[in-house]
Amino acid sequence: MGINSVGIDNDERFERGWEKLREIDGEAGERVIESLKDIAPDLGRYTIEFPFGDVYSRPGLDLRSREIATVAALTALGNAAPQLKVHIHGALNVGCTSQEIVEVIIQMAVYAGFPAALNGATAAREVFAERGLIEA
Amino acid sequence: MGINSVGIDNDERFERGWEKLREIDGEAGERVIESLKDIAPDLGRYTIEFPFGDVYSRPGLDLRSREIATVAALTALGNAAPQLKVHIHGALNVGCTSQEIVEVIIQMAVYAGFPAALNGATAAREVFAERGLIEA
């Protein structure tokens, strides 16, 4: 890309992040990075490096708990449906059951209101249908 | 209180909620209910019945995961510092380590920005100091 022009060798951090992103978000995550290529490739690079190369690679909290935290936050914020769907995939990919994901979404009715939970359930239905867990 | 005048017997649901609230939030939770007595006692009653009597009492997700979800959501929303502090207590009460809580808060920098994470860390510091986990 040649954009991060300051010249630091972040290769190891980038590689670790790329592997972690693929482990968690799978193809859905790769498509996010791909979609940034023509508009903001550095944002794609940062998305790999900081969230995945730094944060998700940290010890101290298992990936299943990390995805529960992310699904909770994105459901509560309610303004990031595409990312919520990616991380519902992610939660399933790292071992959360569909029931656990639904429990997190229901719980968000308490903290962010019923509309946030209802829209979270809509996102979950779309992801579960894509994966054949429920009928489309 | 005599407010829920429609006459349904919700006693079992209330009792279950009250026990769950005490298990999770301890004295901090009791103080929330107490503080509502002169202004909106029914809101106190609903806080016991729906979040604790219904949601936290559900099977399908362990309490530790539920508190991780709540700390994540309240850190991300960034506009509910008193409740975030109550649930950092709650997370510790149900078995999360202080390190795990800090990991959740750091992770929120990714989904809600650094200010949300920094203010979450401030809330955690206050709770950890109250409990003698760090120096006040």
Add this chain to the structure above:
Amino acid sequence: MGINSVGIDNDERFERGWEKLREIDGEAGERVIESLKDIAPDLGRYTIEFPFGDVYSRPGLDLRSREIATVAALTALGNAAPQLKVHIHGALNVGCTSQEIVEVIIQMAVYAGFPAALNGATAAREVFAERGLIEA
């Protein structure tokens, strides 16, 4: 459904909520509950019980004022377009005029900014057109 496994008899609360939901939101409300059947039926149940069985059934504030409050809040939050549309229907169903609804939405420009009000107006246009109040 068999999900609320703890065994409390909430039937009266559920029935009251179901009637209130139908009174306020009509078919649009029923469709929300229906849509949850395959993904989170308990969230549908809670949506009937707490918002409608508990809150909207309370004395102390008329339904017209309650719908004004809800349209105001959902317009201001700006991240729950489907629920805003349901409650614009609801406001009309309980006696608000289309002019009153538009006044509430305009007022939100003051408290949540012009984009929130403009997107609220878009939701109102869709609902008014569905009901033949303006040309589609």
Add this chain to the structure above:
Amino acid sequence: MGINSVGIDNDERFERGWEKLREIDGEAGERVIESLKDIAPDLGRYTIEFPFGDVYSRPGLDLRSREIATVAALTALGNAAPQLKVHIHGALNVGCTSQEIVEVIIQMAVYAGFPAALNGATAAREVFAERGLIEA
């Protein structure tokens, strides 16, 4: 003030807004404008002109309903405690009862979550105590 330098005569709009602000918000509203004098007097001027001279002066919705809408929105947004307190005063000033205000705040638990409602109740308690409606 001489700030609105473009030269339009907005005096009538300003006067109407000032009277409306005093009618609704009383001294609490005047203090807001006063507090802006040394930092952003034009923002004070706009606050009088647009919200009060334009919006609250509109026919089509009574002031009591307008204050219900504002208390609902500010409780739901949850990030504007000083303004929420001013408008709880305002709601009381234009004829809402303290019970009606509490009903609006409880209802926001449904749309913005329990923390928003709990923090709204805290704001109401402070205002009601200032006015001697409950014990301080």
Add this chain to the structure above:
Amino acid sequence: MGINSVGIDNDERFERGWEKLREIDGEAGERVIESLKDIAPDLGRYTIEFPFGDVYSRPGLDLRSREIATVAALTALGNAAPQLKVHIHGALNVGCTSQEIVEVIIQMAVYAGFPAALNGATAAREVFAERGLIEA
């Protein structure tokens, strides 16, 4: 329109706002006002008068900086995609480069999280493609 019935002559303010809206937002801005005609024409009038007739017409900050502020705010809020697109057009119209706009959007990852920045990049891609700055 005949709605602003109080009778103040705001013509000069309206004219100035209309010219400013056309200068900044171009046809995209005109379409917003047009779209309000059948539902809330006064909201269209206020959109011209206050944001454009008052705020954007103020001396003290150049239009390029004003559009940077608006693109930043709308990207961070994350719940106003149509308005963000209008103002990405606006930023280009008043002299911002596409690179500068992308820089603002990337920066919002810091203050509102990566999902806000990613969705901002999606909006920018759509606008840049409409204008032939990148391939559709």
Add this chain to the structure above:
Amino acid sequence: MGINSVGIDNDERFERGWEKLREIDGEAGERVIESLKDIAPDLGRYTIEFPFGDVYSRPGLDLRSREIATVAALTALGNAAPQLKVHIHGALNVGCTSQEIVEVIIQMAVYAGFPAALNGATAAREVFAERGLIEA
């Protein structure tokens, strides 16, 4: 600190970030990092590395424009008063005038509502008073 245990040499990125943080935020920024030492030192490290070492160090947008974007976003979000104050200092440190900062804050009334702008003005008054630009 020894926490970023994966072993990548990020020293150059950290150093560049630290210099940039000191250039922009000055002592207020250093205090933020210091305050994290006992609770989440890695969050301090990330705050230096990603926002300052990566984003603010990028070419393509001048620091004055970057601080305008940040003041706009934090005023609009309305839930991060401490960080808003740090960046009002930052805006002044990189060459924005107090008038320009006030213009950005007034403009946020349009996009996030008057309460957000009023609370932004409160933050600005505190910072300007600390620096002797207005009377305390």
